Amino acid sequence: MLPFLVLSLFVSGVASDPHWQSSSSLFQHSSADNHHLTKDEFAHIFLEFDSNRDGHVTISEFESGWSHDQLRDPADAGFYFTVADVTNDLRITKSDMDYLFTVMDASADDSLSSAEFTNGWHQLFETGNGHGDGDDD
Structure with a gap:
């Protein structure tokens, strides 16, 4: 029952549960069909x-x-929380998750492919850009 947040944790392969070893394994664990993530799954x-x-x-x-x-360094939790809290209201909500999902959904098809998830995860959580710091243009 690992939570998610695991977030970046997964991506960086820091969690102790094998499902959270990488962004691709997090994707596989979270996706019901192993091909796409829905908004709810994300x-x-x-x-x-x-x-x-x-x-x-x-x-x-x-x-x-x-x-x-046991996800990553405990000092990293605040960074991941801050990135996920899109509205800066000190809460992570479904609305925050919907926004991040939309940012990652490059094809705008209301699902995340493994590549979209991995790329988006890396951009948001691994490069330190967070939300709103980078522009695709």
Whole structure:
């Protein structure tokens, strides 16, 4: 029951669970058909940290889940939370996840291919660009 956030964790291969060893393994673990991620599947990666199931993830829930699942360096949790909290309201919500999904969905077909997920994950979480720092143009 690894949460997602795992986020970048997966991508960078830092989590202890084999499903979170890389962005491609995170994709395979999260995708029901192993070919595409839906918006709900993508959102689940982060919203899995919502321990009290109130519909959003607080920094406390995120850090607790991050620590519990031994994802990366604990000092990295804040960075991942900040990138995922698109609206800067100190909560990760479905709306934040929908925005990040749209940013990653290069083909605009309402699903993420493995390549879109891997590329988007790298751009958002691994290069340090976060959301809104880079422009495709």
